[in-house]
Amino acid sequence: MRDLGTGFGYLLKGQRWAVGHGRWFGFGLIPGLITAVVYVGALIGLAYGADDLVDWATPFADDWSGAWLGLFRGFLVFLVFALGLLLAVLTFTAVTLLIGQPFYESLSEQVDKSVSPDGTAPESGLPLLRELWISARDSFRIVLRATAWAVLLFALGFIPILGQTAVPAIGFCVTGFFLTQELTSVALQRRRVEVREQLAMMRGRRLMIWGFGVPLVVSFLVPFVAIFLMPGAVAGATLMVRDLLGEDDEENEDASPGDPATVRLTVQDPDGR
Known part of the structure; x- marks a missing residue:
């Protein structure tokens, strides 16, 4: 259970780092704002078009009595919008990262x-276009997996009590x-860690x-919280x-107690500064 607290601790450390580095915080808001505008427009369109979509998909219910027809199609409209919202949550990060x-x-x-003793960061050594292609390819694979889970859970939601x-x-x-x-794929891609290795690594530390x-x-x-937390x-x-x-x-093993790098790491670790 300690790993649960460790994971949450990294989330808090990341937010503290972003707030403490205002210029980078503002820089990181731009993709989320762009994606949010696109998604809000799509969800508004879905909200307005869900009625027509459900009517088109359920012609067999046209002859039902008014009350039952309204309840049935109203419930389906809610489910369609709920599924759209779930997919938006599942794919928001993938699209924003892309x-x-x-x-x-x-x-x-x-x-x-900021946290490395020598002030350096791992680099993939790949051209930008190649990195974008790998990111798009891996994101597509993850979205497919996530969508499969979303459809499965959506179906299981109809099971009484369990759902x-x-x-x-x-x-x-x-x-x-x-x-x-x-989110971790950004740093892992720079380290040339393939998506299958990423998933295997994460399954080993699920908590x-x-x-x-x-x-x-x-x-x-x-609404809109994701933009500011990204x-x-x-x-x-x-x-x-x-x-x-x-x-x-x-890095701690490589640095001796008297090494300046050790002193630097000790100062920077608490807030990642």
Whole structure:
């Protein structure tokens, strides 16, 4: 259970880092703002068009009595919008990271430099277009996995009692896992860690991943909160990657007590500054 607290701690550290570095915080807001405008427009369109979509999909109910027809189609409209909202939550980070790859790459690199004893950050050595292609490819794979889970959980939601208790809880855990994977991929891609290795690594530390991702998912349910938490989420994910890969431990082992690098790391670690 301690890993749950560790994951949540990285989320808080990331937010503190972002707030403490105002210029980078503002820089990291730009992709989220762009994505939010697109998603809000899409959800508004879905809200206005859900009635027509349900009417078109349920012609067999046209002859039902008014009360039953209204209840049935009203319930389906709610489910359609709920599914759209769930998919928006699941894909918001993937789309934002895709749009903001250069932004978050720079932010994550700055976080690495701020906590590294020698002030350097790992680099992939790949051209920008190649990095964008890898990011888009991996994001597409993760979105497919997340969408499959969303459809499965949506179907299980119709099961009495289970659908109203266990399924929502599982949904938060699944969404938190994939959300964290997307966020950590920024730093892991610079370290040339493939998406399969990323998923395997995260499955080995599920509690820490949930401790980071689930609170973030819950906060993302509040409109526009995701925009302001994204810079700190990327920063926290970068700090967590260093833990997952054992980089901080290696640096502490390499540095002797009297080494200036050790002194520098001790000063910078509390808030990542």
